[in-house]
Amino acid sequence: MKLTGKNYIAGTISSEGKTTFKGVNPSDASELPTTFYEATIEEVNEAATKAHEAFAIYRKKSGKEKALFLDAIADEILNLGDTLIERCSAETGLPAGRMISERARTMGQLQLFATVLREGSWVDARIDTAIPDRQPLPKQDIRYMQKPLGAVGVFGSSNFPLAFSVAGGDSASALASGCPIVVKGHPSHPGTSELVAMAINKAAEKTNMPKGVFSMVHGASVEVGMAIVMHPHIKAIGFTGSTRGGMAIFNAANTREEPIPVYSEMGSTNPVFILPEALKERSEDIAKGLTNSVVLGTGQFCTNPGLVFLNKDENVAAFQKQTVKHFESVDAAAMLNKGIKSAFDNGIEYLVKNKDSVTLIAKGKTSSEGFKGSAHLFETTAKSFIENHFLEEENFGPSTISIIADSKEELLAAAKKMKGHLTATLFGTENDLKNNTDLIEILEQKVGRLIVNDYPTGVEV
Amino acid sequence: MKLTGKNYIAGTISSEGKTTFKGVNPSDASELPTTFYEATIEEVNEAATKAHEAFAIYRKKSGKEKALFLDAIADEILNLGDTLIERCSAETGLPAGRMISERARTMGQLQLFATVLREGSWVDARIDTAIPDRQPLPKQDIRYMQKPLGAVGVFGSSNFPLAFSVAGGDSASALASGCPIVVKGHPSHPGTSELVAMAINKAAEKTNMPKGVFSMVHGASVEVGMAIVMHPHIKAIGFTGSTRGGMAIFNAANTREEPIPVYSEMGSTNPVFILPEALKERSEDIAKGLTNSVVLGTGQFCTNPGLVFLNKDENVAAFQKQTVKHFESVDAAAMLNKGIKSAFDNGIEYLVKNKDSVTLIAKGKTSSEGFKGSAHLFETTAKSFIENHFLEEENFGPSTISIIADSKEELLAAAKKMKGHLTATLFGTENDLKNNTDLIEILEQKVGRLIVNDYPTGVEV
Structure with missing residues (x-):
């Protein structure tokens, strides 16, 4: 061998x-x-x-x-x-x-x-x-x-x-x-x-x-x-990889004298929606589970949850505080290669620079060894998400953006504005789900898999 | 109304x-x-x-x-x-x-x-x-x-x-x-x-x-x-129409920010293979049926048989003679519109001009009324078909090209060279079909429907 x-x-x-x-x-x-x-x-x-x-x-x-x-x-x-x-x-x-x-x-x-x-x-x-x-x-x-x-x-x-x-x-x-x-x-x-x-x-x-x-x-x-x-x-x-690579192949295949089918699984930001009752009942649990999901495999999953939507209410601040604590305790870990590590760092830098649109609220431990990447947690408003298309782009690695909506209407508007993703995830009680059939109907049209009360990185292929 | x-x-x-x-x-x-x-x-x-x-x-x-x-x-x-x-x-x-x-x-x-x-x-x-x-x-x-x-x-x-x-x-x-x-x-x-x-x-x-x-x-x-x-x-x-129109739509759809699927049924020349025993046993029958299929609806079917392959043998000349007779007796009939009629006439003119590659051997009755088109039968060799890509292009209307192969090898080479079509048709006895599994295997990869002993214009959708 x-x-x-x-x-x-x-x-x-x-x-x-x-x-x-x-x-x-x-x-x-x-x-x-x-x-x-x-x-x-x-x-x-x-x-x-x-x-x-x-x-x-x-x-x-x-x-x-x-x-x-x-x-x-x-x-x-x-x-x-x-x-x-x-x-x-x-x-x-x-x-x-x-x-x-x-x-x-x-x-x-x-x-x-x-x-x-x-x-x-x-x-x-x-x-x-x-x-x-x-x-x-x-x-x-x-x-x-x-x-x-x-x-x-x-x-x-x-x-x-x-x-x-x-x-x-x-x-x-x-x-x-x-x-x-x-x-x-x-x-x-x-x-x-x-x-x-x-x-x-x-x-x-x-x-x-x-x-x-x-x-x-x-x-x-x-x-x-x-x-x-x-x-x-x-x-x-058959292609699995980045949106950029996949689209280049798709476009090339279509210019052939005989165009051929391209079955591709490309980038995705996998929105997660934490609904009010679930947030109230399982705040600590979800804060921990979500952090684990974001940093699993140093965040290098196509089903990595890159957007976390929350309805502004009295439980959001506590949840964010817990999540910040979890993110800050995450060790830096090796990313797959130099290119992925530097693309991730550039993506983080871009978000950090765009202070008007999004705020860095937590950073995990750092390391200068090899191609190690650190966990990052950002926060923004649904308004900003709707206005700034770049916030929906995948930044492949251990980072996510919390998006806080002032109202249910704003949350629905943000969901409607989204493009397609591999998955969307809902955390909710029976009641939450009943109260959010409108949201579910929007998401059904956007994603291949709708996950309920579980993490997208564990999705069964 | x-x-x-x-x-x-x-x-x-x-x-x-x-x-x-x-x-x-x-x-x-x-x-x-x-x-x-x-x-x-x-x-x-x-x-x-x-x-x-x-x-x-x-x-x-x-x-x-x-x-x-x-x-x-x-x-x-x-x-x-x-x-x-x-x-x-x-x-x-x-x-x-x-x-x-x-x-x-x-x-x-x-x-x-x-x-x-x-x-x-x-x-x-x-x-x-x-x-x-x-x-x-x-x-x-x-x-x-x-x-x-x-x-x-x-x-x-x-x-x-x-x-x-x-x-x-x-x-x-x-x-x-x-x-x-x-x-x-x-x-x-x-x-x-x-x-x-x-x-x-x-x-x-x-x-x-x-x-x-x-x-x-x-x-x-x-x-x-x-x-x-x-x-x-x-x-x-969903599109049904010409290859040119369909490909323009396919290409445009792929340039959208969100590319969308285009389900299109486009042009096709629908090759027909008349195998030796069938030709011997049912020559007159097939000559008549094939002519009817070519001129059905004034030839304006996407399953119109535009290429007819024959193995050179002692029965080909008689078959061609019968087919010529049938084509010559076909009345001119209205084509769907001015554009289709003039595209058909241009296509015929192009073939007639290319005397080195293909020969006009029969023409149906003519009429100067409205947009009436006449039946046309051409003949060429498999060698010429392999060399001249334009002979495989659809000429939408009541015309077809007989392609005579000097040998089985030449016939297979012509089939291999073909691009995709909606249908391919085989006329053959049990024996013919057994002797042509190699041909069938090639055609299976080229067409959506393989028709045996029937005419492509009658294909069930």
Whole structure:
């Protein structure tokens, strides 16, 4: 299991390019062993072409055969043992415990798709038999089922180096549906990516899959990713990451001669609404839970609660005081990489500078070690939120903005003004929820998941 | 039921604009009574805003209530009686018989969606109950169901003035799912559009729907359509028409601050493959049936067979001779409007000029009356088809190109080179189909419907 730093192209390793980079430990900014080779355009072309060729074979594999493949990937990931956990932890600054549970989740995703494949009804097969004597025209026999599109380009995220990366959810679903994959490994965890690539290759070999069913290319630059998106043999994209990156891919995919679907999970600020009775009854509890949710994984979750709405009443001040206390006690913790850390710091600086629109009310402990980031709590009014669009932008990391509305009307206006988010969360008693059906109706139109009395970072995918 | 020529905006009629146009009878190019008013940007804004407001009410209507509305639309369309059939026939040049069967189809679509609403399972409701003692984390209770997006912009087509127009399939599905609609009436049949708009308004009133649930604006210019696509209150688009129009809308929708989905059915050339045994056994039959399919509705079907592939063998010459004979006996017939007729003529002229790539082998009867178009049959080789991309472009109207392959390999190469189409058709015996699984596998990746031993113009939607 020695890392080579090379690209994995249809079962062979390749390093044609001259551009190299290294993994970095964000806890102390030290370089990790192994030099990684960015893929060349020719290598991407080779991967896409081999994926296309493999598709002719792979699409005919039965559900049972593909299930064996997915289960084997899960097994081989487990077989990587502590080597995977240690490298992954070193590359991301995330603790080993988190890596172990994320590995379990990743295996669970692969095994879930294997179960779905064995069950088989996902193809939605329909046979609509003929009615030869139908008037005024006979009805034909019509048969329908889901079919794989072809090779899929997968872009993993930095913040889930296993569950949303080389063998993550997008890869599992593409492989399950019969589509070979060309993965762009995230440069933030290249060693982890290579280890998982080894596991997939082993699984493919053991279960007799065509070699082109899987390729993984490295690339810290935009060119490698764009070469995948624009390749005529790539028929769909799965992306998890920033809004900026995702929109660039979406826009590029739409300019292709044959536009292709881009399934992307991008940035989100995940508004939380703490309703009056819940605030009164569970103030201390929510202040603590919310702080934990904001700083979980150093705030690097796409479901991180970045906006917390409160109705101004006699309980708000006490709640804010408790939350401030919790934020101030949070230790600085490693962020995933230098780029994310500096983007986060810039975002904080921008908010701090905009004193007229928003106020910093708490800051966690600081550290100058590695790429460690500190928790930040801001406060503003609903009026200011409505006027200042930038307050709704995601600042990826351990920070959130409390938004205090003078009235229910103001709260609804703020909710109406919001754009789309992955989740919205409501803390409320039965009574609160009954009194806020208008708010719920607005949120239903804005978000994919509406969470009641739980934290968005724990949302079930 | 007197036509007003005005725009129908949330239950009121409006004619703020200065730009007007008239319906034209394509059989003799005569202007029809009633002057129509193009909508202004303000009128489009009013329609979209009213649709958005109506959404708050309409989305809460039960399946049963929406079913009553859809059934009432079907009833009111029938109540328009001969007035509708006559105006529609006059505006399109399509015979009354076709209009009557298209009316039945349109009503059938509305009634089908009403049935689906009453049955109710389309919302795909799932309740995934909690598992509080799951390890390592408790599982939350998760509930899922389909929800309407909001107001939908609908662009009807010229060639199905009822079934794919104001109360066509896109309108029926949007209304069924709980989305108000803003329809851009096709300028090729403005009187038909107004009559159907009257029917929808009556149905909305009878079944107590909010007025903003339906608006229909006229517009011969691009501006009216783009104002709908770009309006922030419009959350999805349904489009049926040309590739050029559809792609312009798709591209515009993607440049919005909030990009929206565009569900479009655009141009297609619908390749037909006549396999050797079928050609031998049913030559005369297929020559006749194919000609009928090419000239049905003066060739103005999105499923019109525009490419006919043949393997060179001893039966091809006889088949071509029969097909030529059939094409030459076809009467000239009215095309939908001046623009479509002149685009068709230009397309024919372009092919005729490109003598090196393709040869005109038969022409139907001609007429200088109105916008009448003549049937055209071209012939070329698979080699030429592979080299000349323009041969795959749709020429909307009664024409087709026979493509003769020297070998099976050439046929497969031509199929591989093809882009996507709505349908592909195979004529073949059991034996033919067994011998052509390679061809079928290629076509499966290219088209939405694979038709066996029937004509694409009869495909069930």
